[in-house]
Amino acid sequence: MQHRTDPRLLDAERLIGERLGDRRLDFDSMLAVSNIYRAATAVRRRAEKGVLSEFGLSWGGFTTLWVLWVWGEMQSADLAEECDLSKGTLTGVVKTLEKRGFVQRTAVEADRRKVTVSLTDAGLEAIEQLFPRFNLYEGEMVGDLSTSEKQELAELLRRVIVAAGSR
Amino acid sequence: MQHRTDPRLLDAERLIGERLGDRRLDFDSMLAVSNIYRAATAVRRRAEKGVLSEFGLSWGGFTTLWVLWVWGEMQSADLAEECDLSKGTLTGVVKTLEKRGFVQRTAVEADRRKVTVSLTDAGLEAIEQLFPRFNLYEGEMVGDLSTSEKQELAELLRRVIVAAGSR
DNA sequence: TCGATTTCGTTTGCTACCAAACGGATATTA
DNA sequence: TAATATCCGTTTGGTAGCAAACGAAATCGA
Secondary structure (H helix, E strand, O other), rough: OOOOOOOOHHHHHHHHHHHOOOOOOOOHHHHHHHHHHHHHHHHHHHHHOOHHHOOOHHHHHHHHHHHHHHHOOOHHHHHHHOOOHHHHHHHHHHHHHHHOOEEEEEEEEOOOEEEEEEEHHHHHHHHHHHHHHHHHHOOOOOOOHHHHHHHHHHHHHHHHHHHHOOO | OOOOOHHHHHHHHHHHHHHOOOOOHHHHHHHHHHHHHHHHHHHHHHHHOOOOHHHOOOOHHHHHHHHHHOOOOOOOHHHHHOOOOOOHHHHHHHHHHHHHOOOOEEEEEEEEEEEEEEEOOHHHHHHHHHHHHHHHHHHOOOOOOOHHHHHHHHHHHHHHHHHHOOO
């Protein structure tokens, strides 16, 4: 192992092996999956306590703003899909973002069941200020990895996403 | 790229690059971090809809049961730490597990502020039935990866966890 | 054209999650 | 030993998240 790591993590892993003894167990898969989850939690918490808290945004709120910035005004269902949220959850997130004045809803005349969501001026300003700082945080979170390791990590995860099936 | 992946994922990534144009942007870090989050979400959802739903357990509930199984009876604060949950959240999770009859609380005589949590017989039976099936699911979720790739993934994530700081 | 079906976003009811406030119990210190 | 501080788990108030039920609107069939 050519890089320093927190030795406590490996200790815990070894201990688990001892406790489970001779049970048949796919240890490699277990560690890969549980580390995905722990890493995601750590990364989300750090982002929410750091950059995002200054704008009163949750991870989901930031994602929504980001998607609207990149893709522009979107219909509600597409936005939920792109943010990887259920439509019910998106209603709540958009409601919160509306309260903060970052997004607005617009009824669609052609089909009055539909609603589009778009950034307000304040929302545009927020995401333009926020994104560079968020991207710096992202860099810190994977700062211990080389460029090729980051790419390798992203690629391995891409395959997990496909295997798990995002829906 | 020697493995098949969902081409839609890479398309979306390419699109983002186009939309952001010439903004300075750490693309590799962004993809690594966002894929960590998406993979965790996908993996959690699939587990909760599959194995865990049969026992009426959330991811957090399963984790708690698992930790109690491996470590045995624990004091509430240590359990929260080990499950990577705030103590307030743990109170709620344990409450739910109590309702299901899987765990029990015990007051500590020596220090009456403290409470220990342990598996009931039903809880022991549940986790012993559940774990092998959960482990199979874990295997499926990373089934597209070779053993050394799983280990590589776990190791890269371990370094992210340390860099992000789990608290 | 009008009843049935489908398709929207929202609402509802639930669990999960956090930070911060709380209140009881233990430690500390004057 | 009495006042103070600290340490526990719980509660509170908020957002987030899902599935399923819902109501309004559009579409389809006959």
